[in-house]
Amino acid sequence: MRSLVLLFYLFLGLTIAVVQGQFVPSPDPLFTPDPVTEPSTEEPTTPERDPNELPLGEECNEELCKLPDCRCSTTDIPGGLLPRNTPQFVTITFDDAINVRNIETYRSILYGRKNSNGCPSGATFFVSHEYTDYVLVNELYNHGYEIALNSISHRTPPDYWATANYDVIKEEIADQRIQIAHFANISTESVKGVRLPFLQLAGNASFQVMADYGLEYDSSWPTSAYRDPGLWPYTLDYASTQDCTMPPCPTASIPKPWVQPLVSWTDLQGLPCVMADSCHFTPDLEDEEAWYKFIVGNFERHYFSNRAPFGFHIHEWYLSSNPAVQAAFVRFMNLISNLPDAFVVNSSEVLEWVKNPVPVDVYRAKPCRQWSPRICFSRDCGPLAGEHNEMIYWFNVCNVCPRVYPWTGNPLGR
Numbered sequence: 001m002r003s004l005v006l007l008f009y010l011f012l013g014l015t016i017a018v019v020q021g022q023f024v025p026s027p028d029p030l031f032t033p034d035p036v037t038e039p040s041t042e043e044p045t046t047p048e049r050d051p052n053e054l055p056l057g058e059e060c061n062e063e064l065c066k067l068p069d070c071r072c073s074t075t076d077i078p079g080g081l082l083p084r085n086t087p088q089f090v091t092i093t094f095d096d097a098i099n100v101r102n103i104e105t106y107r108s109i110l111y112g113r114k115n116s117n118g119c120p121s122g123a124t125f126f127v128s129h130e131y132t133d134y135v136l137v138n139e140l141y142n143h144g145y146e147i148a149l150n151s152i153s154h155r156t157p158p159d160y161w162a163t164a165n166y167d168v169i170k171e172e173i174a175d176q177r178i179q180i181a182h183f184a185n186i187s188t189e190s191v192k193g194v195r196l197p198f199l200q201l202a203g204n205a206s207f208q209v210m211a212d213y214g215l216e217y218d219s220s221w222p223t224s225a226y227r228d229p230g231l232w233p234y235t236l237d238y239a240s241t242q243d244c245t246m247p248p249c250p251t252a253s254i255p256k257p258w259v260q261p262l263v264s265w266t267d268l269q270g271l272p273c274v275m276a277d278s279c280h281f282t283p284d285l286e287d288e289e290a291w292y293k294f295i296v297g298n299f300e301r302h303y304f305s306n307r308a309p310f311g312f313h314i315h316e317w318y319l320s321s322n323p324a325v326q327a328a329f330v331r332f333m334n335l336i337s338n339l340p341d342a343f344v345v346n347s348s349e350v351l352e353w354v355k356n357p358v359p360v361d362v363y364r365a366k367p368c369r370q371w372s373p374r375i376c377f378s379r380d381c382g383p384l385a386g387e388h389n390e391m392i393y394w395f396n397v398c399n400v401c402p403r404v405y406p407w408t409g410n411p412l413g414r
């Protein structure tokens, strides 16, 4: 604290010196001084940034870019480990609203699962606000799953996101973090991840917002070029070498946030697909055995090469409307929980390992991650008017009911 005060006075002193310097009368009568801009006395509340001023990311220098805070975009295993000493992480992720229509699936396929080290398995929910039941978000959090962001409005068309600037992303993503922590009564710090709707990147903008608001990683950027071997997570201090399948991709140097690349699967004809439910040439939707082999085949591409995290990204409706696919998913989860060197984890746990990579036997021996459940005094809210449309909403929260249905620009519905 004392050093902060000292810094402040130093800064004040410097500012005064500069301002005084500008008032020194020029001895040259031909010299007209530039108009003096008054230094602002107020701290800016939101960081101001002109996207054109960002430095361009340069080619990555592995000597300068080192863990735990910097990593070049590469398929190399962190820490220079051999594949057989590397834990194979599996990340299960679901998108969109959480409500009574999908919670039963989550309960039946996820709850109570454990990895071979005895620790609970993770999963990550990229939640969008509209139609979300926050009491159920609180329930998922209390079962140890990671809650992450998929925007407040989830607006169409995807082009809205492609052209979204800093302020739009701030209202959709940074404000959603406050919103979800408030209504689900979960800790703000536990919300670390971002997935843009439709996996539509917004150039530098979302990463700038993440850097400024302390969001740790993005999970929106697909790669089909780095499937075999797969791309590991990396930072944007330097230029990314990842293929840009959904432009615009970030090209500025933006330290702090991590990219967790979505390594595509390969369908039965060899074509890439990012979400398991977006594959074109899939096995018959009623053929559980064929689906199990399809999933395991994609997993093995990671497990038998550089062990880049294996992502299983899917929408709940695909599982609930295709019981054979759901059964194959459960069989796959059972397979993983019997492998001594594979672990189903929250997305943010992958990053924790990447920042401080340790061999698989050391990782296995670590104590399980602890989390403290948060009480939810639930309330059923509604009817609430939508201020952005003509709709009437009902929703459940772990807090006092808002005045209107929350939306961008008014995330707490006050």
Ligand SMILES: *[C@@H]1O[C@H](CO)[C@@H](O)[C@H](O)[C@H]1NC(C)=O
Residues within 6 Å of the ligand: 051, 052, 053, 054, 055, 056, 057, 202, 203, 204, 248, 249, 250, 251, 252, 253
């Ligand atoms: C991102 O920032 C870089 C560096 O300033 C710039 O060249 C690039 O055009 C920006 N990207 C977008 C989509 O604005």
Ligand SMILES: *[C@@H]1O[C@H](CO)[C@@H](O)[C@H](O)[C@H]1NC(C)=O
Residues within 6 Å of the ligand: 120, 121, 122, 144, 145, 146, 147, 190, 191, 346, 348, 349, 369, 370, 371
């Ligand atoms: C998953 O992530 C949440 C939020 O970061 C954390 O509280 C929880 O402990 C994690 N669960 C597991 C099983 O690691």
Ligand SMILES: *[C@@H]1O[C@H](CO)[C@@H](O)[C@H](O)[C@H]1NC(C)=O
Residues within 6 Å of the ligand: 185, 373, 374, 375, 376, 377, 378, 398, 399, 400
């Ligand atoms: C939020 O969680 C905390 C910690 O469990 C609890 O003390 C508090 O009463 C909860 N608030 C609501 C409104 O549910």
Ligand SMILES: [Zn+2]
Residues within 6 Å of the ligand: 095, 096, 128, 150, 154, 196, 197, 198
């Ligand atoms: Zn979505």
